Amino acid sequence: MLLIGLIVLTAFSGSARALQQSESLHLGLEPSHLAYPASLPKEGYTFSELFFVNYSDTLAGRIITIQYYNNSEWWNLTSFTGNSIGFTQVYVPVTAYWAHNGENTLRAVSSVYVSNTVTLMVSENAGGFVADGALYALIIVLTLGLILLADKVSPKKFILIMLAAYIIIAPFTGQRYDVYFLITSGIRVLEHVNPFNPGQPPAYPYPLKWAYPPLYPLYSTLAFLIYSLITHTGVPSTSATVYPGYYTAIYSVWRGYVTPSMPLLVFLLKIPMILSYLVVYRVLRSRVGERVAIKQWSANPLALLVCAIWGQLDPIAAALALLSLDSYSRGRMHYAYLCAALGGAIKLWPAVLIPIYLAQTVRLGVARALRPILISVIPVAVASIGVYAYFGHPLQTLSILVYSRGVPTYAGEFSVNGLTWQWILYFLKSPPIPLFLFAGPVVYAAILIHAHRHPKADPTVLLMLIILTLFLTYNYVNPQYFLWVIPLLIIQGRRISAWVFTALPLLYVGLSYNAFYFVSPAILYDTYAPSASIAEELKLAFFYNYKPLFITITGIIPLFVYILEARAQMRRVKMRSEEPLAQ
Template identity: 30%
Template sequence: MSLPEKLLVKRTKISYVLIAISIALLLFTFSQSIFPASANLETVSFNGGTVQVTPDSIYFPHVFSYTPSLFVNVNLDSVYRTVNVQIYRISTATSFPSIEGSPLYENVFHNVSSLSFYFPYSNQNGTGSEELVMLLNNHQIPFKITVESSNVPLLEDIALFLSLPTFLYGVLISQFRWKYWPLIILVGYVSISPFFGQRYDMFYLLIGGFHVLRGVNPFISSSSLPGALKWAYPPYYLMWSTLADLFAGFLTRMPVPSPSSLVYPGLLFGQIYNVWMVFAPSSLPLYYFLQKVPIISSTFLIYYLLLRKFEVKLNTVKFWLLNPFVILIGAVWGQFDVVASLFLLLSIYFLRKGRTDLATLASVTGFWVKIFPLFSLPFILISSRNKRRDIFISLAGSVPALLYYFFTGSFTTDLFTLIFSRAVPTYHGLFSANGLSWQVILDGLGVTSFPSIFTYTVIPFVFLLGVLYYFKRGNVVNYVIAEFLFFFLTYNFVNPQYFILLLPLFLINADVRNYLVYSFYPFAYTVLSYSFTYFIVPSLSYYYFSSQIGEIEAMRTWFTGSIFVIYPLILVFVANVIYSLFKLGFRKG
């Protein structure tokens, strides 16, 4: 064997070892998060009921989670209309124990016979035991927390942060042929998904399922569900969220949280992006992973469609799985737009094959995940040779979603929530804008009333595209791209995750330049606007800003997320959209 061949074999072996080490590090972190070393349970009886606190032992130090959260489950002897809960430290400085300082936790629950919640516990007295007391409608229930010294949390954090660069370097130096790479990349997607997530959005997914399991209508606000947390999307992904929550609870033997325990007290003061703080169990990575299973699956099914069905060249389709933005939005963030993207691509594929029946079914099914796959439906119906059949399919394909609305208890109100929240996005009735929309600048200037440009112009624009398609036909992908660009130009919410639906369309057209350009803008916006530590699962880093990394990230995002950086990015992006639309109008075919 020649020297180059020996070096190649050695390099391949090293890559195998590095990948194996990275997986082992992640498995260690995962096992410590789901099955913490401290799994004791303190149970206190009172007046025919019980209070359970877990764990009753806390391990310090912890690099990023200076303040872990404790789970409290309360079973009452009967149904109470109002339950006031407060938790305090007990001072032992005097001869008689007394309540000390402000409450560690306080909340009010309504019409409950049981309740559960999380409260942050900060270590002030070093190792040893500390007495706490819960005031339950002024009934005092003392319990004890033990603080122990352990290096396990420190090792857990080190393992988490070493695993990703170890894995990436192992893949980088590997000599795998490309046909094996998707499997290796899949391992990477699966490995990082439990430990990262956009905290508000992941909490939003989780509580949707919790409310369904508790019999609460997730689509309308009520005493059990603040309006800011109602499910404002179509219902199909909510169905998966419910199943995922149920399965995670079965695996961890954790009861479904009561609706009132999922209401963050600070929500009354507008602290909407801190709502995740009420749910941070040690098993949260498992909940995150199960919520992301369809997201990861759809990402790889899109890769298969592009390569095998749309016959995109391998050197081009590689950009999909290896795109940092695709990884960020799906496996890290937890946005499910990629599921809708899968159905959009299926509808275009079947339309190209002349199967307008299957194309219609894919488009409508995708619509009930998120609305965007409906962009292909006008061109499907124009191309259809059996329009009655395909219209019937579109109605029949909507039956499961409509039945779901019906059985949740308020059919018309639930549908109104979907239509109004998607067509006219406002905040408490006032004009609002977000993301890469140029209307963010108006919002920043204090404009509170501004017409919804998209609502007034989308139907004429789609009608115009339909007329052009009817007479000219050509590449339907270009028409759908035009719809997305028009949406970006006129809608007041242009969130980064929306671009996931546009990117595969550029790959179908072998338009790598625009694929990279429209990957850059949302990726740059996300990196500039968000702290990296905000994406770490709260069970590993509850107060993400308390560590040195968190403090540095807070200072960075203070500048990079300011108008001096974001506004120029938005203006350049809008100019690029206008240019792309103009260029698309002169493209043939």
Template identity: 50%
Template structure:
């Protein structure tokens, strides 16, 4: 009798701790075809499963008279999984679909998934018509309006777009870095409160701005500062790219605007510097009205306009004979993204060649370097943080794995079933030494800098679309307008084909960016781009690499 009571109590306890919850996105699912495929490639539905217990198997089932299995997956220690399931006629049909998750005798709520035929072709066409019309209208106005009126118009445009847009994954890191600072936690990877791959892998100054932005945002909205653990999306193990889901409040536009403010201002700093060098009209058309600059500087939320503005200021000051200011601006630019630091050895060697070097010229470097080191040291191990920075930038990874991204010839290696090559580690250092030797012997000018950046594009395994912003101002200074257009079009075509445009809408306005009927057509576009290998390789590898090589050849010939 006692054994029976113990068994009953244990059974009741097991049932009390057994819990599974099922939800899905999008709801409803707008499917673009009249019939669901019986097998093979299809669009996917994302299922979110919360559960208790680990080391057990869970099974997603559909109902058709009785319950049938779709797929099984293992429980993880987080108690949450994000599962993507292709929508096929094997388990789905137009109309209401009933689904659940089971594990032994434990079962979830029954989820009703409504699958309807999409009618978003017109909506998607209208979206592209509006986007393209806006681009051409802005370009036309850059030539028709008086310069001051156009600058005012673009100021409003940039600032109006920024709160309601963002590349969701990258915006998460802009937010989390500041939250970690406010909570006294190192954002640079040496903390057990978040996975190592969610570290801030760039120089340390921007997290300080992020912290100030979040503090002001918190003061205005009365929102509390999240605990670092709460910014780790539970689906991290199964869908790292969904980290943005960890923080998406309705008041996000204010925070997004504050986070992007340095980038917005840097776009206009670059314009004003260019307008003094190449003229207001040219700077307005090829920089302010440039769709790539609008995307990266206002919509995306990336640091590249900031580092580019400092690099441009540095070069212009050096050209004017103000080496001290040139070193200062280069160091400040490198405090956000490393690449402007590459200018400093060129300046040193060029002044040595001219016999005009003085220690006073490099003095501005010391406070900037000291500030960066102080931030690293204050928030943890200085040496470890520096190692993380060097490793993350030398061998960029995604979720801790060495990979390829953007517009690079290394995509071809994937077609050949070959792993990507860390070519940058082997080619870039000796090439940079050779360029330094050239500068010491022949002098430094703009072509050397452009040659170096394009060489980086040829050897780096990550050539993200935002990197192309680095080159635009320097092409204009060199009077290479066609190059500035080419290096703007290449990344824009890549972004157009590789992104669902709804992904750039703020989650506070459109949390489920798959929900619009037109979004499924955006996903169809992505499927075509990534599955039609000749198209993907042509856009991502062959065409950009060909232009990189042609640029290097042209620069080399002009210096010989």
């Protein structure tokens, strides 16, 4: 229903794609028709129009100016310096200072070079706010309806309903930036190009590398081969998938690969996420009962967002970590180690369980404790390193992985993102500090010592403390990270906490993302075509620029929640360190 609502609202969408031109200077824009949901403001929060400027090498290093036509004269609007790529994507706030309802004529100039003229049609569409409000009302009603439905139908019937919804929604949605990396990692493998390290000279821009462990790109390769076999789509060259505007608009890199049959490829790429959703349900059902698993997990809107809509690796890692913990509690050591190792080959964090297991079992004998590592962990580690070695320079590639995960960056620059108090440092003009690199090892060492001294301590609690330490000290706490802890909280019976850790990221996504950015570009290439999407952009402008609200939502409330949950987990450590593991 959410997907249908989005499609209905975007039925009149158009597209204005930026294409390389042979002229010395060419200007394009998106959207070409701006359905502004109110009167244009003179200043303040507004929507920013996208301009695509193509130019020849002659203009590299020169000032290029976008101008608007008014009162029989051309007036300067904004300027930038041409780059060696010959393409720049520029965002220009649309205000009554230069724009008006009706046709607005613009061009780009640089010295004697003059581009073509483009027309921006502006109209006032008060229905934009109404449509956007209706969209969120629909989302809320459907979410509450699913939660209530979980109590009304049998668990088997409900899980089938949810599975059908996941399968229907998955192909036509996706966080465009993240889906681009899911796609291109496999394409580069097929092109025999290192997806983890662009090398020197770079085969593609450094910010577009795959900055995670190597297992998923292998699946992406298989998915693209199946997609190619079904659709007869050829494997594009690495350069063909690089959007030339990445330098100034990294979140637009998705424009580097869009095809009419893209929904099929996206569905194939999301199959592991959907299967992970089912795996988590199955484990929870065996641990807390069918009804609780249905209400707390199967009907969880964050699970739907991340597993079916977004397209991220976190559900896979969470499922493998949960399988590992469940296997460990049942004494299936080899399987516990294997799942933790495979999870670490998807995203690193599940691998932190391996030393915990080792610390708790080493008292049974060194040989016995090491046997699962030799049989289950080392083969996965060797295979992962082998993938890096296949493309050459494995040590350098591993160092890139460690740096990328230890100090996460945005387009290669140190930054802050998500639900973290470090936004406060950012707005105080203080460079974000990689606290996790200092606090993380200390906390982890203390947890390992505790695990060794208390071999019956619950690894679920210890893992929760590690994750909460990351949330408290890491400069990136993205919404999908919360999916790591929700199954753990459900197992612990902390149902209120599970819903708090569901509501926080949902609130953040609702305020910080344009909902139409999650619609497949194969359906809606121009994200800003609907008036409701412009209303979404005005929401973003307000949220990111009204600092008291932004800091409260992204920093203060999450910090309070993390600290409270960490204290609760510490109490569990003290109370349960000598209790037997749950069977």
